Amino acid sequence: MSHANGRLHLWAFLQGIGFFPGGWRHAEATPEAVFDRAYYERIGRMVETARFDAIVFGDQLQGRDAAGRTPGRLAIPTLDPFTLLSAMAGATDHVGLVATVSTTYNEPAEVAAKFAALDYVSQGRAGWNIVTTAHPNSPWNFGETQLLEKSLRYKRAAAFVDAADVFWGTASGRKVDRTALKSDWFQIEDTLDFAVPPQGRPVLVQAGQSGDGRDFAAKTAEAIFCPAPTMEAGKAYRDDMRARAAELGRDPDGIKIMPGLALVIGGTEAEAHARHKAVLELADDVLCVEYLSESIGYDLTQHRLGGVFPIDDIVAHCEFPAGDVGKMLAPAVDAGTSIKDFCQAYARKPRGHGIFVGTPEQMADHMESWIDAGACDGFTLQPGFMPLELEVFCKEVVPLLQRRDLLRKEYQGPTLRDHLGLGALT
Amino acid sequence: MYLSLSIDLAPEEIGAEGFKSFTTRLRDIDAAAPDLVILGGEHDGAVVPGRIEGLVNLPWVAGQITRAALAAALPALHGLPFHVARALSAIDFVSGGRAGWLPVCANHVAIDRAYGAAYAITDTDAPAKYDDFIRATQALWDSWDQDALIIDKARGDYLDSTKVRRVAYRGPYFSTMGPLNAARPPQGYPLLVRDLADLSGSSKLPADIVLVGAESIAEADATIARLREAPGTAGAAILLKVGGALPLEAALEVAGADGVHLTGLPDARAVAAARAMLPTTAGSDGTARARFGMAMPVNPFTQKALV
Numbered sequence: 001m002s003h004a005n006g007r008l009h010l011w012a013f014l015q016g017i018g019f020f021p022g023g024w025r026h027a028e029a030t031p032e033a034v035f036d037r038a039y040y041e042r043i044g045r046m047v048e049t050a051r052f053d054a055i056v057f058g059d060q061l062q063g064r065d066a067a068g069r070t071p072g073r074l075a076i077p078t079l080d081p082f083t084l085l086s087a088m089a090g091a092t093d094h095v096g097l098v099a100t101v102s103t104t105y106n107e108p109a110e111v112a113a114k115f116a117a118l119d120y121v122s123q124g125r126a127g128w129n130i131v132t133t134a135h136p137n138s139p140w141n142f143g144e145t146q147l148l149e150k151s152l153r154y155k156r157a158a159a160f161v162d163a164a165d166v167f168w169g170t171a172s173g174r175k176v177d178r179t180a181l182k183s184d185w186f187q188i189e190d191t192l193d194f195a196v197p198p199q200g201r202p203v204l205v206q207a208g209q210s211g212d213g214r215d216f217a218a219k220t221a222e223a224i225f226c227p228a229p230t231m232e233a234g235k236a237y238r239d240d241m242r243a244r245a246a247e248l249g250r251d252p253d254g255i256k257i258m259p260g261l262a263l264v265i266g267g268t269e270a271e272a273h274a275r276h277k278a279v280l281e282l283a284d285d286v287l288c289v290e291y292l293s294e295s296i297g298y299d300l301t302q303h304r305l306g307g308v309f310p311i312d313d314i315v316a317h318c319e320f321p322a323g324d325v326g327k328m329l330a331p332a333v334d335a336g337t338s339i340k341d342f343c344q345a346y347a348r349k350p351r352g353h354g355i356f357v358g359t360p361e362q363m364a365d366h367m368e369s370w371i372d373a374g375a376c377d378g379f380t381l382q383p384g385f386m387p388l389e390l391e392v393f394c395k396e397v398v399p400l401l402q403r404r405d406l407l408r409k410e411y412q413g414p415t416l417r418d419h420l421g422l423g424a425l426t
Numbered sequence: 427m428y429l430s431l432s433i434d435l436a437p438e439e440i441g442a443e444g445f446k447s448f449t450t451r452l453r454d455i456d457a458a459a460p461d462l463v464i465l466g467g468e469h470d471g472a473v474v475p476g477r478i479e480g481l482v483n484l485p486w487v488a489g490q491i492t493r494a495a496l497a498a499a500l501p502a503l504h505g506l507p508f509h510v511a512r513a514l515s516a517i518d519f520v521s522g523g524r525a526g527w528l529p530v531c532a533n534h535v536a537i538d539r540a541y542g543a544a545y546a547i548t549d550t551d552a553p554a555k556y557d558d559f560i561r562a563t564q565a566l567w568d569s570w571d572q573d574a575l576i577i578d579k580a581r582g583d584y585l586d587s588t589k590v591r592r593v594a595y596r597g598p599y600f601s602t603m604g605p606l607n608a609a610r611p612p613q614g615y616p617l618l619v620r621d622l623a624d625l626s627g628s629s630k631l632p633a634d635i636v637l638v639g640a641e642s643i644a645e646a647d648a649t650i651a652r653l654r655e656a657p658g659t660a661g662a663a664i665l666l667k668v669g670g671a672l673p674l675e676a677a678l679e680v681a682g683a684d685g686v687h688l689t690g691l692p693d694a695r696a697v698a699a700a701r702a703m704l705p706t707t708a709g710s711d712g713t714a715r716a717r718f719g720m721a722m723p724v725n726p727f728t729q730k731a732l733v
Contacts, residue, residue, distance in 0.1 A: 022582075024579070024584065025580075027579075029579070031579070031584075032577055035519045035520075035609075036519070036520070037488070037489075037520040040520065041489075061508065063603075063604055063605035064607055065590070065592070065605060068591070068592050070585065070605060071585075071587065072576075072583060072585055072586065073582050073583065073584055074584060075577075076585075077609070078607040078608060079520075079608060080515070080516040080517075080608065082481065082482045082485075082513065083482075083484075083485045083516035083520060084485075084516065084520070086482050086484070086486045087486065087488070087489065087520045089486050090486045090489035091489065105506065105508075106509070107504070107541050107542065109541045109542075110479075110504065110505070113479040114481070116479070117478045117479040117483050120435070120445070120478060121482070121483060123442065141602050141603050141604065142506060142508060142602070167540075186542050187544075188539070188542045189540070189542075189543075190536070190539045190540055192540045193477060194477050194479065195435050195440075195477055195479075198441075282582075284582055286582075
């Protein structure tokens with residue numbers, strides 16, 4: 001990859017209102033704006049001016065309710081990723097646009113057509129974060145009662161991507177293996193006539209953690225979004241993925257490892273910590289109880305929040321697997337911790353992702369040290385709340401990264417493949 | 427009279443130059459001030475899903491065509507209501523309430539083959555699946571009340587939990603639990619457009635806008651009189667297809683028509699010429715519902731709560 005493209009890649013993960021469950025209540029957060037086109041156009045331009053590779057939207061295929069009750073204090077604007085990225089495509093020229101889409105509750109023909117459309121309207125900037133959907137309530141929205149077992153979901157995902165690639169390859173005149181249209185999972189007779197995707201197909205992104213997930217990512221992914229709470233964990237993961245890719249005959253540099261990183265920036269270290277504390281405190285007891293309720297599929301708000309967990313009722317009725325839920329709550333049950341105290345602690349956990357709290361200079365140091373250690377190829381930033389934390393990063397940290405020749409000063413090409421240094425599809 | 431047309435990506439509009447010409451084409455059409463732009467192709471004068479997927483294309487098009495209502499033509503027999511309801515919610519928000527949808531059965535055999543063996547369906551069964559698809563999608567929009575969102579930072583109230591619910595829709599082809607993980611669209615439901623030449627043309631589910639063809643003024647008069655009484659079309663804006671057997675000049679003499687739909691994927695010049703010939707539109711800029719003078723749909727769950 002050319003030096004001018006930089007050795008640090010930045011992605012902006014923009015689902016909802018930000019990383020912290022109570023962040024939407026911050027005085028400078030703009031929770032209403034996420035329903036407006038102007039907001040997406042402005043954020044898209046801001047991220048592009050800061051020379052990020054891409055914007056990513058996560059996705060879910062279930063209502064946000066626990067046992068039928070939708071939280072009242074959590075901000076949950078899960079707008080359709082394709083829609084937001086398509087709106088942003090019209091306001092930007094370079095930044096990549098990555099949509100999270102499941103291979104379990106979709107068909108290759110439709111997903112191929114949608115990414116061809118996104119790649120066309122963005123002129124070569126589409127990426128697909130391939131997920132298999134693990135939430136137990138998702139099948140209910142698609143006429144099914146149970147999730148497909150995990151290893152089968154990954155088998156379907158592999159067959160799905162291969163089949164979708166036949167659609168893209170056919171549309172763009174690339175040589176493809178048409179036998180992939182028929183598999184244990186799909187009996188496709190023919191492809192569709194649709195817009196030629198300028199990149200040939202979207203950049204393939206994955207977030208696999210388990211053995212099945214890592215195997216799939218090593219074979220398929222061109223970039224990986226993963227949690228990495230420490231530099232050591234990041235390095236171990238990156239080394240493993242690069243080794244797996246090499247074993248499969250792939251160039252390890254063809255997979256960019258992009259761990260999530262939440263951030264709270266302050267002018268001084270003390271100010272940053274004060275900001276972090278303030279945003280955590282915006283999550284009140286009920287909000288935290290709703291947050292855990294959603295994570296176990298059981299409505300805890302119907303119980304006295306100062307009381308202990310009604311564990312027998314929970315494991316009998318929770319929507320997530322009872323064994324997992326029981327294990328998760330066991331420390332609270334054993335210690336007699338109250339519902340609200342446990343939930344407060346739970347809502348502050350970073351879900352496996354690192355949280356950086358400090359000054360712009362410290363953040364640039366942090367990022368540089370990870371790159372130097374081979375712990376990642378860049379970061380998927382998860383702003384604490386939107387849009388302020390991202391604005392501060394773009395204004396205060398990006399110039400430091402550019403001065404250190406970590407981050408590109410100019411885009412080296414128009415496509416997401418160019419930003420990732422992937423070269424043209426063959 | 428309302429003015430409608432379809433646009434689709436032409437096969438030669440590829441590469442950077444092709445993209446530029448597509449963009450210019452859309453802006454020129456915007457300047458010609460149509461009331462409705464359908465994102466879809468055409469086959470024998472009937473609407474078919476376009477060469478560029480309509481739901482993904484629409485939010486981008488909304489940045490080029492800035493005032494007209496925009497309806498995505500999409501396969502009614504292949505899409506999944508959860509995805510479609512979800513996308514159209516976001517689309518309605520980011521287009522300022524200008525969204526519409528035109529589910530069709532047209533071209534279904536080719537699409538069946540691309541979706542796979544499980545999707546094969548006969549023309550006889552297709553209309554029932556179309557109805558089920560519409561009902562399931564609308565049920566998911568009903569999983570949220572129009573005023574469910576509160577967004578009060580000081581009080582910490584984001585939404586009213588009593589205004590979001592599971593709907594547990596069960597139909598012959600689709601079942602879906604809900605709630606949708608997306609708010610009810612600003613228009614309640616995006617406008618439902620129906621092409622009466624489609625296999626779905628005889629549906630009894632109320633449409634907001636219908637496209638109807640006729641070979642003569644007399645036939646158009648008779649057809650429109652019948653549609654004004656029929657359950658699926660009684661409250662709809664009726665747009666007469668012109669450009670084939672019926673020229674635009676003749677359509678102007680059809681008293682009952684609310685507007686015209688220009689067939690043949692016209693260019694901007696043809697749209698501007700038609701605009702100049704048509705009497706001024708009664709509707710206004712703003713949401714698609716406001717433009718076409720349609721009332722907001724009633725949410726049956728909200729109604730129950732009020733009783």
